[in-house]
Amino acid sequence: xxxxxxxxxxxxxxxxxxxxxxxxxxxxxxxxxxxxxxxxxxxxxxxxxxxxxxxxxxxxxxxxxxxxxxxxxxxxxxxxxxxxxxxxxxxxxxxxxxxxxxxxxxxxxxxxxxxxxxxxxxxxxxxxxxxxxxxxxxxxxxxxxxxxxxxxxxxxxxxxxxxxxxxxxxxxxxxxxxxxxxxxxxxxxxxxxxxxxxxxxxxxxxxxxxxxxxxxxxxxxxxxxxxxxxxxxxxxxxxxxxxx
Amino acid sequence: xxxxxxxxxxxxxxxxxxxxxxxxxxxxxxxxxxxxxxxxxxxxxxxxxxxxxxxxxxxxxxxxxxxxxxxxxxxxxxxxxxxxxxxxxxxxxxxxxxxxxxxxxxxxxxxxxxxxxxxxxxxxxxxxxxxxxxxxxxxxxxxxxxxxxxxxxxxxxxxxxxxxxxxxxxxxxxxxxxxxxxxxxxxxxxxxxxxxxxxxxxxxxxxxxxxxxxxxxxxxxxxxxxxxxxxxxxxxxxxxx
Numbered sequence: 001x002x003x004x005x006x007x008x009x010x011x012x013x014x015x016x017x018x019x020x021x022x023x024x025x026x027x028x029x030x031x032x033x034x035x036x037x038x039x040x041x042x043x044x045x046x047x048x049x050x051x052x053x054x055x056x057x058x059x060x061x062x063x064x065x066x067x068x069x070x071x072x073x074x075x076x077x078x079x080x081x082x083x084x085x086x087x088x089x090x091x092x093x094x095x096x097x098x099x100x101x102x103x104x105x106x107x108x109x110x111x112x113x114x115x116x117x118x119x120x121x122x123x124x125x126x127x128x129x130x131x132x133x134x135x136x137x138x139x140x141x142x143x144x145x146x147x148x149x150x151x152x153x154x155x156x157x158x159x160x161x162x163x164x165x166x167x168x169x170x171x172x173x174x175x176x177x178x179x180x181x182x183x184x185x186x187x188x189x190x191x192x193x194x195x196x197x198x199x200x201x202x203x204x205x206x207x208x209x210x211x212x213x214x215x216x217x218x219x220x221x222x223x224x225x226x227x228x229x230x231x232x233x234x235x236x237x238x239x240x241x242x243x244x
Numbered sequence: 245x246x247x248x249x250x251x252x253x254x255x256x257x258x259x260x261x262x263x264x265x266x267x268x269x270x271x272x273x274x275x276x277x278x279x280x281x282x283x284x285x286x287x288x289x290x291x292x293x294x295x296x297x298x299x300x301x302x303x304x305x306x307x308x309x310x311x312x313x314x315x316x317x318x319x320x321x322x323x324x325x326x327x328x329x330x331x332x333x334x335x336x337x338x339x340x341x342x343x344x345x346x347x348x349x350x351x352x353x354x355x356x357x358x359x360x361x362x363x364x365x366x367x368x369x370x371x372x373x374x375x376x377x378x379x380x381x382x383x384x385x386x387x388x389x390x391x392x393x394x395x396x397x398x399x400x401x402x403x404x405x406x407x408x409x410x411x412x413x414x415x416x417x418x419x420x421x422x423x424x425x426x427x428x429x430x431x432x433x434x435x436x437x438x439x440x441x442x443x444x445x446x447x448x449x450x451x452x453x454x455x456x457x458x459x460x461x462x463x464x465x466x467x468x469x470x471x472x473x474x475x476x477x478x479x480x481x482x483x484x485x
Binding site for chain 1: 249251252253255256257258259260261262263264266267268270271284287291307308311314315317318319320322442450465468469472473476477480483
């Protein structure tokens with residue numbers, strides 16, 4: 001099981017330090033809720049799309065956004081149809097199917113959803129999971145929480161692999177000609193195996209000095225142009241507020 | 245047990261249970277036409293809260309589903325999943341005390357509850373889909389606010405009931421816990437996706453039948469899983485905190 005979405009690259013967004021990148025992601029997501037002008041709504045959708053295309057290529061961008069397409073289609077079908085107040089856009093035999101307000105409403109929601117999804121996917125595509133945790137540590141995420149997050153990221157692929165082994169073993173027990181696997185025995189075996197790991201994992205943590213040795217404060221060196229990176233992360237989202 | 249040993253045990257427990265919830269969410273995943281997906285996460289969430297209590301359940305359930313959303317390509321739902329599944333686990337863990345009766349009657353009642361919930365989900369989905377294409381019963385704009393208020397009121401009511409029945413070691417309490425968890429999941433997604441502005445209520449309401457079906461079936465599987473694991477791992481209760 002592959003849990004990392006990271007794609008190697010040398011784009012400017014890859015080179016952006018994880019701390020300003022995290023801040024940009026958060027600020028961009030928050031600001032997308034307060035914008036109302038038509039241009040800013042368009043920018044919220046298009047900006048992450050362009051950055052993603054420049055950072056990871058058209059193929060990966062399509063793969064990420066194609067997951068959202070069914071959602072967009074349903075929104076286009078239902079929201080203008082739902083919002084029938086205001087100026088009519090589409091009238092069939094005196095029955096208003098879509099209005100101007102409904103049309104802008106659907107565009108606003110699609111843009112916000114696409115923008116937030118895009119900027120979050122961009123973070124995961126251009127940063128390794130460990131770097132994101134290190135970046136969160138820089139924003140004072142407690143040591144125990146970051147330790148737990150690192151352990152979770154290591155255990156997910158391990159348990160995923162363990163489950164596939166259990167599933168394969170269980171499927172061999174089925175009668176000849178039957179396909180699939182018995183779900184309940186498989187997930188029970190997985191959970192029992194996982195729970196048996198808990199005391200061992202706790203002992204391993206203690207052996208490594210957990211609770212006795214104070215963890216050193218990890219410092220991430222500032223890359224060149226660090227201040228400019230921060231300015232990019234703050235100014236770009238905030239400038240959207242000025243768009244009328 | 246020394247404090248550091250206890251903390252190490254808690255961190256290990258939370259990390260492994262969170263990974264279990266994430267694996268359950270990622271292993272069986274059917275994409276829904278409205279952008280989300282149906283998974284087995286509720287089984288793991290219910291198991292975690294039954295076996296290890298409200299705190300572990302809240303963290304493992306919330307973080308596990310949020311991690312699965314982030315890893316699985318649905319990052320926009322991570323925050324909502326954390327809140328909804330976290331509170332689902334918290335309510336169950338709060339209401340069902342450690343080692344509560346896990347006999348045949350309870351399993352039968354739970355399965356019946358699951359069946360009733362699934363039938364309700366089908367009836368509701370049929371009603372919704374038929375009403376959406378009929379002009380007379382189409383959801384009016386004002387009804388969105390009413391539906392939103394009802395959803396939030398039911399969630400608040402669920403919390404009140406769960407606190408009233410807190411730690412009540414009875415079968416009724418277990419069944420009520422599961423029903424409340426189903427309410428929290430279905431209405432939580434409905435109100436939070438609308439509140440976060442990711443969709444509007446008439447569209448989010450389409451997800452409700454699927455969420456009811458997923459959480460009720462998941463809850464039943466979670467209960468059966470808890471009984472099975474308890475038989476295979478006798479010291480399960482010693483890990484609870």
